[in-house]
Amino acid sequence: MSELVSSYEPVFVGDVRAKLEGMFANYPTRQALLLPALWMVQEARGWISEQAIAEVADVLGMTPAQVKGVVTFYTMYHTHPVGRHFIQVCTTSPCNLCGAEDVVKTILRETGCEELGRTSPDGRFTVIEVECLGACGFATPVLINDDFLENVTPERVPGILQRYQ
Amino acid sequence: MGYPHPSHPQETVVLSKHFGDAAARTYEGWVQRGGYQALKKVLGMTPDAVIEEVKTSGLRGRGGAGFPTGLKWSFMPKNDGKPHFLVCNADESEPGTFKDREIMRWTPHGLIEGCAIAAYAIAAERCYIYIRGEFTEPWRVMTRAVEEAYASGVLGANAMGSGKRIDIVLHRGAGAYICGEETAMLNSLEGKRGNPRIKPPFPAQAGAFGLPTTVNNVETLAAVPHIINRGGEWYKGLCLSNPKSTGTKLISVCGHIQRPGNYEITMGFPMKELIFDMAGGMRPGRKLKAVIPGGSSVPIMTAQEAEDCLMDYEGIVARGSMLGSAGFIVMDDSTDMVYQIYRLARFYAHESCAQCTQCREGTAWTVKIMERMLAGKGKKEDLKLLLDLSDQMTGKTICVLSDSCAAPVVSGIQKFPEEFEAYVSGNRKPVMAAV
16 A cells, blocks of 8 residues: 555544435435535545545445546536635626626736636635636626625725635 | 615516515524415325416426426326435526526525425425535525424424425535536436436436436426415416416526616516616617527527517517526627627537537537637638537437537527628637637
8 A cells, every 4th residue: 555545534434424424314325425425525625636536435335436437527526636715706608798807817816826727826726717606697706615706896806815815 | 686686666576575685584584474384285285286286377497498397297106106306406507597596595495495395296205406516605595494494393204294204405516517407417416427318218207316306496496385375376367478478587687787686577578678677778888789588508689689579488489599597698789799609609618518429529619610710710611610510519419508509609690690700701800819
């Protein structure tokens, strides 16, 4: 066993395990818990590593390949570490019409990320564009971690970022 | 609407009555506003009588397809001895649409009540509400409301003292537009990739976990308690034009509009009044150029087509588009149609589940062709190429995602040909760098 594998601390122990076990009664199969289990991993670790994929597969009676196929299908699961604050900016048509591209540019500049998908040198932020956040009447919506912000304009960006150290 | 603007006098405020009223979010507040009366009434009726009332109302699915809700419920097998499921589709992701988000944020107990009634009608003990992963606030509000509903005995083994079990489980998505397609949603719920399934079998025969399932949209279910309280005949009477389109509809208005937001209209309301009166019209000095009336998956309408259009299922079809999810995207005369259509194509290319070749390749090719047009590298033949490609993407796949990509492309080329021609003839400055 490589050093990397042996140093892996399982997620599904203690309270987290108990929480997952408590959810099995809500579904006819164990596999149905896959999306919830992956959310629990991401909440605990910030991203979903190969070792975590293997652990989830083991807990739910699946193969790692099956789990990985699901992890990579959904855009919200991170398969690599991201900044402390993960910023998703909607740039689909309705928001684009209302100036979302300027919001993205401002956020990339102010966070120091410079490029979409890259983490800022201080490890504080990662910024991505996201397809339709479903709040088109509140353009431009921005999701920072679990905080859903509405009507974000370039002018508001510096003040908003200050709240995320 | 009540939020973020006061309701307009011409709105028919039913679902949106308590939008913006934070006290309506709690169990107590909801009961004070007449909540859970409909569920109580239903628990004393037979499931068939509930289905008949909904059939009488003429309610049709508000997620986009417009299928009659009572009829859908009646497809569920009776006394088959199998567990049944209700799945509430709260994966609202259609560009332009943001109505279900407001229903969940402001009237979570209204949705729970609608789910409980529907579950009773189709003999489902359990309802899953599948909420898109990005909807963090609706998730929190719904979580609290479901906890309250259990604590107060509305849900659980003895729902409202009826001896019937009704459970609601919230299930969080993780970022995939395609999971709004009902069979993709069922796969996702089962812990699989969100690939749509070939139909038949339809969910009523083999849905979630292979068992009889009904999938309904949030807005559809939220309308049900009102139908039970005030009667199917009352709901049917909410109709300004075609009797096949009844009730109220939340229209999510966005894009180049003075007062974006959700407007609740009676079916058949004039589109022109919606745009220029309710939603405040264009910005000063701007003229209406185009609208996409049903979420981004439906054909684009010109300002002229919008002029005398009535907002219901048939009225919009008569003007060459569809009501869809009623995500109403407004574009004024500053809009570069080619760029906006490209932006939509990019959305579909990103969201294709990649199962069907026509969709996986077709959406990506559409993006590539449009990128070279916008970069000034387009050719005259590209317009025909886009149309041919769109034809190959229409009616040939498991679900309609690739059709949805083709709709704005084809209607855009047909209705705004001069804008496309300007790019390929070099008469318009490129707006993108060459790839």
